Amino acid sequence: MTEAGAVSIDVVSLSKRQIKKRKKEEQWRLKKDELRSTRKERLRERNAKRKAEGKATKGSTRKRLKRMETDQLPPTQRVAIDMRFDHLMNDKDIKNLIRQIERCYACNRRSKKPFHMLLTGLSGKSLERLEEGVEGYRNWKNVTFERRGYGEVFEKESVVYLAAESDNVLAELDSSKVYVIGGFVDHNHHKGLSFSQAVAAGFSHARLPISEHVKLNSRKVLTVNHVYEALAAFAETGDWRESFLLTIPHRKGVETHPSVHTDGHSTNTDIDSRVSDKAESNA
Ligand SMILES: C[S@@+](CC[C@H](N)C(=O)[O-])C[C@H]1O[C@@H](n2cnc3c(N)ncnc32)[C@H](O)[C@@H]1O
Incomplete structure (x- = not known):
């Protein structure tokens, strides 16, 4: 100034x-x-x-976060966000995607079992948006920024591309694998695109076990941050049902599966208090 x-x-x-x-x-x-x-x-x-x-x-939020970070275990699980969809998004969607990624990072900072988060295929407008809009992103802890696509960075056998369209159900997290989330905000205009790309390139894939644990009154395609948050909650609790109830926003009509006997309330106040229900409606 x-x-x-x-x-x-x-x-x-x-x-x-x-x-x-x-x-x-x-x-x-x-x-x-x-x-x-x-x-x-x-x-x-x-x-x-x-x-x-x-x-x-x-203490201040910053101090509390620092304290939480010192209690964290070192990451053993890799979760990558595939950032190669810039050409299919407008500026607003890209801005939204970066906001979702900031939420993934905020979730990672608060997690007792943080992931090693990787942004792969990062270039162009998404990179520009990070540079312009996210102060200090270069210092993010447990995060790697990669220009190369996930196919160049990881061994093929270790990749599991996450996709709502997959017939394979993700039951557990395997630390020898890297779970890839499509960094894509498209309001469902490109149905199943990241899935068909992963299949065409011969990568393994899996969907989140949503219908096995909860009932949803809307489509099962989640936003990037909700997928990330569900994985993070599962890494901490080992309980998919609880993870979905905590992370999928109420407006998607998430309910306990009728076949599951439960009081429907989470007991994990630690996670409860930090999962936001105000997440993006833009999948
Ligand atoms: C908003 S979705 C992208 C939708 C886009 N139409 C597509 O097909 O790529 C963002 C990413 O979240 C992940 N995702 C969303 N819902 C999922 C689900 N139910 N199971 C597994 N992954 C999911 C996928 O990796 C997907 O690419």
Whole structure:
């Protein structure tokens, strides 16, 4: 920033639209900093009040996350996101995909059993969006960014492409495998595309065991972050039913399978408290 309120940007070889976009993004960054310090100030006040009342004080989210991270086990399971669908998405969908990936990362940070998360085939607009929109993504822990596609990075035998259309059911997680999620937001315009590509290239595939454990009143194609969160919840609990109830949003009409005798309530408050129901509706 050059002077109060003024925004400095490099205008060389940028179109008017790009300049406007950059300005907006820089202003948003400034706003975020402002919001962050307001939040910190409020936390300080709240803590001072709690201290005066003789109550325990809460650490900042950042500190709590750090503490959670130090309790984490080192990752043994690989989960990759296949980022080669840029050409089939518009800017809004790409933005949405990157937001979903941020959710996957947030889930990983809070997990007791984090995955080694890989973004493969990362280039073009998705990479640009990460660069422009996600501050500090290069420092993400337990995450690898790869320009090469998953077929070049992993041994063929170790890949299991996840797809709702597969006839194979994923029963367990196998640490010798890498589970690949299609990094794709297409509102179902390209039904089964990532699946048919994986089949054509000769990779193994599997679907999540949704219908075996819960009832869904909508299609079983989940968003990238919901697939990731379901896998993460299963890695911690070893219970698919609980994992789906925790991660699939209520608006998809998720219910306990009628054949399963249950009270329908999760007992794992640890996970419960951190799974958001506000996730994207954009599969
Ligand atoms: C929004 S979906 C993409 C849908 C897109 N029409 C396609 O066919 O690739 C994003 C990714 O999540 C994974 N996925 C979604 N639902 C799944 C399910 N029920 N079982 C396994 N993987 C699933 C797949 O890897 C899929 O590519």
